[in-house]
Amino acid sequence: MFGATHIIVGAAIGAFCPNFWLAGLLGLLSHATLDAIPHEDYDFDHPSMPTLVARGAFDFGTGLALAALVFTLSPDKTNIAVGATFGALPDIIDIGFIYGPLHTNIFFTRIHQNIHWFLQNKKWRPNFAVSFSLQVTLIVAALAAWFFFKH
Numbered sequence: 001m002f003g004a005t006h007i008i009v010g011a012a013i014g015a016f017c018p019n020f021w022l023a024g025l026l027g028l029l030s031h032a033t034l035d036a037i038p039h040e041d042y043d044f045d046h047p048s049m050p051t052l053v054a055r056g057a058f059d060f061g062t063g064l065a066l067a068a069l070v071f072t073l074s075p076d077k078t079n080i081a082v083g084a085t086f087g088a089l090p091d092i093i094d095i096g097f098i099y100g101p102l103h104t105n106i107f108f109t110r111i112h113q114n115i116h117w118f119l120q121n122k123k124w125r126p127n128f129a130v131s132f133s134l135q136v137t138l139i140v141a142a143l144a145a146w147f148f149f150k151h
């Protein structure tokens with residue numbers, strides 16, 4: 001899913017955790033859970049590398065801006081930062097190893113890629129508009145849960 005979705009869901013989960021160990025663990029598990037939901041990512045139309053980088057920058061920029069808002073307005077910042085970081089960690093590792101300068105597909109990135117539902121079952125997946133709407137809904141729900149229960 002989008003980096004923004006992973007960052008914000010991870011941050012919101014962190015806000016509900018009693019310690020940063022649990023925030024990290026549940027942040028990482030949230031990444032796997034979200035990636036297992038049928039979805040289409042923004043490389044669906046096989047864009048050029050500059051277009052993909054621009055989309056990724058907008059995605060992570062939006063996620064980081066929203067996470068900064070949650071972080072700033074919360075008293076216990078550590079669990080939020082750990083939840084957001086571990087929520088996005090598999091994608092950050094992918095950027096370094098698959099798309100980035102390391103250019104290798106390590107064991108961890110293979111597991112991550114195989115969690116993506118559509119790589120295991122290509123017969124049906126929602127189109128990008130449905131995926132986009134789903135992820136905006138997840139982001140709004142995570143922000144609402146944090147705002148009403150932990151803010």
Ligand SMILES: [Zn+2]
Binds near residue numbers: 031035
């Ligand atoms: Zn992922």
